[in-house]
Amino acid sequence: MDVDAYAAAHQAEWDRLEALVRRRGRLTGAEADELVTLYQRVASHLSVVRSSAPDVVLVGRLSALVGRARAAVTGAHTPAWREVGRFFTVSFPAALYRCAPWWLGTAAAFLAVCAGIGWWVATHPLVRTALLPPAAVDQLVEHDFADYYSSAPAAEFAFGVWTNNAWVAAGSLALGVLLGVPVVYILWQNAANVGVAAGLMVAGDRGDVFFGLILPHGLLEITAVLVAGGAGIRLGWTVVAPGARTRLRALAETGRETVGMALGLAAVLLVSGVIEGFVTPSGLPTWARVGIGVLAEVAFLTYVFWLGRRAVRAGETGDVAADERGDLLPTAA
Structure with a gap:
């Protein structure tokens, strides 16, 4: 799989998820639904990249993004x-x-x-x-x-x-x-x-x-x-x-x-x-x-x-x- 082509095809979705994660405390109902959808989609992208073209830099970037999105979707744990x-x-x-x-x-x-x-x-x-x-x-x-x-x-x-x-x-x-x-x-x-x-x-x-x-x-x-x-x-x-x-x-x-x-x-x-x-x-x-x-x-x-x-x-x-x-x-x- 061409990693550069795959990244270019989905870059807009990743950027949008990044933007929603940054605004997670001020999302509308529609944006919250979009956040969940993009989180699931980008998690699938991460799985594909890991199995097909294990680019270390891209895997690290997507892992961090998926982790932050997961925290935004599930809610941060109450501080100890x-x-x-x-x-x-x-x-x-x-x-x-x-x-x-x-x-x-x-x-x-x-x-x-x-x-x-x-x-x-x-x-x-x-x-x-x-x-x-x-x-x-x-x-x-x-x-x-x-x-x-x-x-x-x-x-x-x-x-x-x-x-x-x-x-x-x-x-x-x-x-x-x-x-x-x-x-x-x-x-x-x-x-x-x-x-x-x-x-x-x-x-x-x-x-x-x-x-x-x-x-x-x-x-x-x-x-x-x-x-x-x-x-x-x-x-x-x-x-x-x-x-x-x-x-x-x-x-x-x-x-x-x-x-x-x-x-x-x-x-x-x-x-x-x-x-x-x-x-x-x-x-x-x-x-x-x-x-x-x-x-x-x-x-x-x-x-x-x-x-x-x-x-x-x-x-x-x-x-x-x-x-x-x-x-x-x-x-x-």
């Missing part, structure tokens, strides 16, 4: 930064708000268990003796608890705390599908650990040290873990009682919300990890360190109940966009 922005301002807070009854209930139960175990340990010497030898209790109360927060460089410590807590949160979310049973076990372990540590510190007259070190980062950190736990239990309950939806559809919808929450909670736990690494062991007065923790917690709750409520009222569910969910078979009510 815009998707991330929408996730953190709409989808994630909506999912948190919709799940609030579950994680608020989980928080109430968690705190009750912590308080109960803490009181039991603090007021019963035999319980403390059964847990640890007196020398080990003294070492924990006088040194180990406070020294833990400065046991590594701040950045390294913050990263380690973040990854550990992110795994705990992700496990609570993912394991919820097993009827929520593993999630209850994870939360019980965490509540018992907090309660025992609080009881030992209070019994050793170091309650001020305990709360002064745990509250700066712990308010936000424990909230994030409890959100994950509540969402995991909700996922497990969806398996048991899907409501009017089919069990598979209910699990898919709730599961997508849950996965999205895992990504958002990783960011929340990163903030708490930074506070734990840089603020908790710092030389700031206790009131300042606790104040930073309180501000972080208030900011998170405001984020949930302001942005989240607004998003839900606008019809958001925290699920992915409708065109990304796949098709559903009709089912009888």
